[in-house]
Amino acid sequence: MKKLNLKVLIFLIIIASSLSSCEQKVKEKRKVERETLDVAHPVIAQTDQGKYSEPTWQIVDEFYDAISANNTKMVSDMLATKFPVNFQPKNKIRPLDAVIRTADNLQLAKLFIDGGANMEDKKDEFILGASEHKRLAILKYLVEKGAKFKNNGAFNKAGFYHFYDGAKYLLMSGANPNIGDVSGKLWVFHEAVRKSDYTVLNALRLTKDDLEFNDCDGKTALIIAIKTNNIEMVKYLLKKGVDRNKPETFDCGDDIYYGKLPIEFAKENNFKEMVELLK
Incomplete structure (x- = not known):
């Protein structure tokens, strides 16, 4: 009977020891997990050197959304706390490019131009x-x-x-x-x-070719001046040597079509002084 009790006692001691060992291992594992979380990449944090860690994609999207919304204050706040001014996200245009595409917001642009963004080669x-x-x-x-x-x-x-x-x-x-x-x-x-x-x-x-240029609507500079009854511009262009006899020229593809002569526009509008200049 004593031998049986001794065996039971030894068995209980072994079980207790095993449970204690398992509990200790669980505690150690949890401690390691907590330490890992503590040193894992934070959302954003300043180091002793005043730099930021790389922003998460959520912060990147938030930052570009603020630019698209033309929200100068939000962009400024994020540059001060979350988003490095020199950071270039993958698969995104440069922040200043995004600003330029959004609006002519000089205050917002200055956050990058004057804020330390590396843009000398850009x-x-x-x-x-x-x-x-x-x-x-x-x-x-x-x-x-x-x-x-x-x-x-x-x-x-x-x-x-x-x-x-x-x-x-x-x-x-x-x-x-x-x-x-x-x-x-x-x-x-x-x-x-x-x-x-x-x-x-x-x-x-x-050049001479520039002066004779006609747009897709057939107009030359001289015809534009005549249609707007701008006698001084007509004189200026004639002095520059434009061809007073070049008609409307419709040339936007393979075929070229011609319309009225400059003098015809002047006659239609009864611009007598222009008619005399264009003869």
Whole structure:
């Protein structure tokens, strides 16, 4: 009987020891898990060097949504607490590009331009973006900050996208009007005729072919001036050497069609002085 009790006692001791060992292992495992969570990548946190860890995709989406909403305050707050100004997310356009596509919000753009974003090798591209999306305030500020624009086609980019004010600013700041897609230059030329903008006309370096250019609606610069009864512009263009006998020319594809002569428009509208000039 004593032997039986001794065996039972030994068995109970072994069971208790095993349970204690298992409990200790569970505690150690939980401790490791807690420590792992503590050192896992946080949503965002500043280090001693003042830098941020890489934002989660949720923060990235939140940041770009704030830009799309043109929410300057939210973007500013996130740059200060969650989103590194130099961070470039995968599969996303650059933050400043997103700003340019959204609005001409100079205050928002300055958060990146003046906030430490690494953009020295990208300023030319931002200039082209501002020219395309008609962001005059941002365009001017990029030029002030030293972005190159004279020989990268920015002027013609602005003209191509019918951004007259931007094209004029770049032209008068020294942009070469003959670099890039010169259809932009030709659009600016006709707009300058409509606006009687002699400052632009004199800066465009117009060739003979430029002066004779006709748009898809058949109009030459001379016909535009006649139709708007702009006698001074007619005189200016004739002095530049435009062909007074070039008719409306519809040339937007394979076939070319011709319409009225410049003098016919003047006669139809009883512009007698113009008729005399065009004879």
